[in-house]
Amino acid sequence: MWNQLTFPKRFPVRLPGIAAAAGILGGILLRFYSLGFFEFKSEQAMIMLNGMAMPSQWFLINHGMVSSVGFPNGPALYQLAGIFALCGAGSPEAYATLTAIFSAAAVPALGWLLWRRAGAFTATAAMLIAACGPIQVILATNIWPPNYLPLLMVGIFALAAAGRDREHAWYWTGAVWLTALTGSIHLSAFFLGPGLLALFWWRKLPWRHFLWAGIGAFLILSPWLYYLCFEWHFQRFPDPSAGLTKLKFLLWEYFGCFGGAFLQEYFGWDLITLIRPVTGDVFGWTLVALATIIPWFGVGRALDAWRRREPLPPVVTTAMILAASVLGGYLLLYIHVYYFYLFLPFPLLATIAAHGFSRMRRTTAGTLLAVWAAAALLLTGILLTRFDLGGGHPKEFGISYGWWQDLRGDLETLREQSGPFQLQLRFSRRAQSRVDAGTLHYLFGDYFPPQERTVAVEIDYDPVAFRYTRRLILLP
Numbered sequence: 106m107w108n109q110l111t112f113p114k115r116f117p118v119r120l121p122g123i124a125a126a127a128g129i130l131g132g133i134l135l136r137f138y139s140l141g142f143f144e145f146k147s148e149q150a151m152i153m154l155n156g157m158a159m160p161s162q163w164f165l166i167n168h169g170m171v172s173s174v175g176f177p178n179g180p181a182l183y184q185l186a187g188i189f190a191l192c193g194a195g196s197p198e199a200y201a202t203l204t205a206i207f208s209a210a211a212v213p214a215l216g217w218l219l220w221r222r223a224g225a226f227t228a229t230a231a232m233l234i235a236a237c238g239p240i241q242v243i244l245a246t247n248i249w250p251p252n253y254l255p256l257l258m259v260g261i262f263a264l265a266a267a268g269r270d271r272e273h274a275w276y277w278t279g280a281v282w283l284t285a286l287t288g289s290i291h292l293s294a295f296f297l298g299p300g301l302l303a304l305f306w307w308r309k310l311p312w313r314h315f316l317w318a319g320i321g322a323f324l325i326l327s328p329w330l331y332y333l334c335f336e337w338h339f340q341r342f343p344d345p346s347a348g349l350t351k352l353k354f355l356l357w358e359y360f361g362c363f364g365g366a367f368l369q370e371y372f373g374w375d376l377i378t379l380i381r382p383v384t385g386d387v388f389g390w391t392l393v394a395l396a397t398i399i400p401w402f403g404v405g406r407a408l409d410a411w412r413r414r415e416p417l418p419p420v421v422t423t424a425m426i427l428a429a430s431v432l433g434g435y436l437l438l439y440i441h442v443y444y445f446y447l448f449l450p451f452p453l454l455a456t457i458a459a460h461g462f463s464r465m466r467r468t469t470a471g472t473l474l475a476v477w478a479a480a481a482l483l484l485t486g487i488l489l490t491r492f493d494l495g496g497g498h499p500k501e502f503g504i505s506y507g508w509w510q511d512l513r514g515d516l517e518t519l520r521e522q523s524g525p526f527q528l529q530l531r532f533s534r535r536a537q538s539r540v541d542a543g544t545l546h547y548l549f550g551d552y553f554p555p556q557e558r559t560v561a562v563e564i565d566y567d568p569v570a571f572r573y574t575r576r577l578i579l580l581p
Contacts, residue, residue, distance in 0.1 A: 121471045125229050128478040132236030133209045135485055136245035142493045142507035143201045143246035147543040152248050153200045154547070156186020167332035172292055177337060179289025179329040182250045197506055201246040204253070208245040211255035212236045215452050218263045222420040223460060226467075230459035230474055234400055235452055237481040240367045240444055243488060250291045251448040257287040258452050261297065265304055266423045274310040277301070281318035285325040293431065293449045300430025304423065355435060358442045362451060363458075363477075364397030365484055367444040371501045379498065379571060380487045395480035399473050403461030404454065410464055421460045428453040496573035499566045503539030508573055509548050512562065515577065516552060519560065526560045528552035529580070533565040536573060 151170060159166070164187055169178035186194075189203050212235045219228035235241070235255070245252060261283050268277025281301055287294035305315060323330075361367050365376060372378040377389035384392060411417060411425065431450040435442050447454075462470040492498060496508030520526065528549055532540055546553070559580040566573050 121475070122229075124475055125233055125478075128475075128482065129212065129229075129232050129236045131482050132233075132238075132242060132478075133212055135242045135482065135489065136205045136209050137202075138486075138489055139243070139246045139492070140198065140201055140205065142497070142505035143197075143248075144244070144497070144502050145197055145248075145506035145509065145544065146503050146539060147541040149197070149200075149248040150544050150547045152182060152186055152250075153197060155183040156200070157190045157195060159184060159187025160191055165328075167328045167336070169289075176292060177333070178250070178292060179326065181286055181289035182253075182291075185253070185290065197248065200248045201506075204248055205245045207256050208241060208252045211259055211452060214256060214259040215455065218259060218266070219420060219456060219459070222266065223418045223456070224463060226470075227418075227421075227456070227459045227463045230403075230462050230470070231452075231455045233474055233478055234363070234455040234458055237478045237485070238363060238451060238455075239365055239396060239481050239485040239488070240362075241448065241451065242485045243492075244445070249445070251445040254287065254291055254293070254449040255452050257283065257290070257294070258449050261287065261294075262420075262424065262427065262452060262456075265301060265427065266420045268304070268310070269308060269419055271309070271311055274314040277305060277308075277310055278314045278318045278321070282321045282325060285322035287449075289326060289329060291449070293446050296431040296434035297427055297449075298430070299434065300427040303426055303430070307426075355440070355442045358444050358447060359432065360401075361397055361444065362447040362454065363400040364395070364481060365393035366397050368393070370444055371498060373500075379491045380484070382571070383487050383491075392480050392484045395476060396484050399477035399480075400454075400458040402473060403458030403465075403470075406461035406464050407457045408461075410461070418460070421456060424453040424456040428457065491571060495571045497539075498571070499535055499538050501539070504536075504564075504573055509544075512575060513548065515575075516549075516560070516562075519577065523579075524558070525556045526552075526558040526579075527554065527556040529559055529561040531561055531563045533563075535566040535568065536564045 148170065155166075164184050166180040166183055169180050169182050172178050186200070189200060194200055194203060212232050215235050216228045216232040219231055223231075241255065261280050264276045264280035264283060268274055268280060284294055284297050284301065357366060357369065361369075368376040368379075376393050377384065377386070380389050380392070383389075407417075407421065407425075411422075417425075428450045431453075434440075435446070440446075462474060465473075492502060492505060493507070496511075497503050497505035516528065530545060530549070561578045561580055563576045563578065564573065565575075
């Protein structure tokens with residue numbers, strides 16, 4: 106099975122294949138490391154609570170939360186969370202676990218799709234890239250719609266690749282329907298539309314399937330479309346950037362999707378702020394550079410093969426068309442792209458990069474992939490450990506769920522020892538940037554009713570130790 110991954114005969118043990126399997130397994134397992142300290146703010150609580158309310162509402166809801174561009178998302182994410190509630194999920198830990206499972210499942214699903222269609226090497230390399238992408242791993246337990254996108258994208262990709270001729274046109278129709286459902290979870294999926302139309306036209310599929318695809322998509326989206334047409338009032342969302350600044354951020358997010366450039370969202374342009382105490386400057390920047398740049402060598406080699414009109418597996422051509430549809434749509438419409446928008450095309454980009462590596466000498470490709478995976482996993486492991494030890498981070502991540510639970514444990518111990526009290530939370534300016542009232546009421550609502558005694562908790566963030574601190578004070 107690993108024949109295509111072996112180095113010359115002087116390696117009697119198929120070390121590269123074993124290393125690839127270890128990297129894939131490491132990337133999958135790291136997704137579950139953060140179950141004790143995942144990001145938990147009002148958005149995550151809202152998804153969980155709305156999902157738990159879905160069964161009592163018979164899943165009848167006409168829209169979801171407002172997106173980062175000011176446009177309301179569809180209701181499918183809340184409905185999916187409602188299915189989780191029907192299956193027994195009723196806590197942040199349960200929802201975070203299910204989210205991590207969805208994130209991890211995209212890796213073997215992509216390998217299964219590519220194994221026969223593109224070869225063992227391409228399938229294994231794609232799984233390695235999909236498994237070890239730092240931002241996918243770091244946010245894997247975040248109860249947030251982008252984590253469902255890679256697995257859904259693999260489903261769309263599989264159907265679109267299978268619907269290659271008139272005999273299999275129903276697969277293409279299914280890809281449209283699944284795209285409509287995915288778009289009702291996250292708006293980025295609608296940018297697949299032009300690519301799916303291009304595949305329909307290129308493959309000369311029967312027009313009746315275009316009709317069936319449109320009818321099915323309309324039925325899936327009809328409750329949300331009704332809301333948009335008759336109930337929603339347009340509100341302009343302030344664009345955080347403009348002109349060349351927007352273009353710079355867009356290209357930066359594109360460039361950083363494989364590795365560490367997303368850290369700008371967390372720490373500003375000094376990307377290694379959090380890992381510097383562990384790695385130092387030179388090694389820290391080297392990790393970020395290696396994790397970010399190396400997969401683009403594979404993408405470049407695949408695009409060069411396409412430019413030279415070299416034969417490409419149909420599944421790779423499909424990936425190129427769909428990826429160009431999403432990324433080109435962002436660029437043409439000049440949308441301010443956030444790193445999590447690229448969760449959707451990531452399996453496509455992993456496929457393209459993997460095929461590019463398959464066109465290189467095996468020794469060169471294996472070395473590049475090994476170096477990239479080692480850098481990506483090391484960078485990710487250090488970041489997750491720092492989030493764990495520090496209780497989160499004050500910029501984007503916020504205070505982690507694990508830190509809040511530790512505080513609640515201290516409060517429960519105090520209440521058992523000294524009786525009931527009213528809780529008062531005090532935040533320093535450094536600690537309050539990502540704290541919201543909704544999350545606090547969900548976590549500590551039973552401590553807020555008035556009591557004879559008051560316990561104050563002073564919460565601060567130590568910028569030197571990169572750690573949240575707390576101090577409990579019994580007020581007179």
